[in-house]
Amino acid sequence: MTGTLTAERVLEAAEDTLRRFGPGKTTVVDxxxxxxxxxxxxxxxxxxxxxxxxxxxERWLRRICVPLHPVVTEDAPATERIRRWLRLLSTTKRDMAGHDPELFATYYGLATESREVVSTHFETLVGMLARIVADGVRRGEFAVDDPHGTARAMLSATTRFHHxxxxAEWDDPNLDRHFEEVWALLRDGLEGR
Structure with a gap:
């Protein structure tokens, strides 16, 4: 071994080992x-x-959030940002699944075993989305009393596109159209139509 053994190096090795052997066969010894x-x-x-x-x-789930952060803080209409944020969440996961389906399945398996990690990730996503909703309320774009509860409901309503x-449903050729239909309902609710 060259260099100091850090937690990051261990995690990188664990990812490589999981990729090779899968979660059922990977041990700490490996x-x-x-x-x-x-x-x-x-x-x-x-x-x-x-x-x-x-x-x-946790490391895998953090990677999913990286491209979402800039959308939360940019100076643009909240309606536009929410749609882009939800679409980006969906396409990020779809790209990960399409790029390396076996590794995606491995990470998903690990995440389902790590309920506390998944719960924290979900709350992170809710918090990010709630910031955009609250900004939309401040700007007068939305008629919403509870930005946090609204964000949680929007994530639940769009589960099909990012969970x-x-x-297995993400290769449906109509998925993008279905997303736009759900988004139209969410947008109308946010704007109090």
């Missing part, structure tokens, strides 16, 4: 072996296999 260290060295950074798997899932449980 991760340590790929790093050229003892499994005890991995345990210095992650106290057990579950903590390592949670960290891998990995629906990945």
């Amino acid at each position: 991760v340590a072996r790929s790093l050229g260290v003892s499994h005890g060295s991995v345990y210095r950074h992650f106290p057990n296999k579950a903590a390592l798997r949670d960290a891998v899932a 990995p449980a629906h990945a």
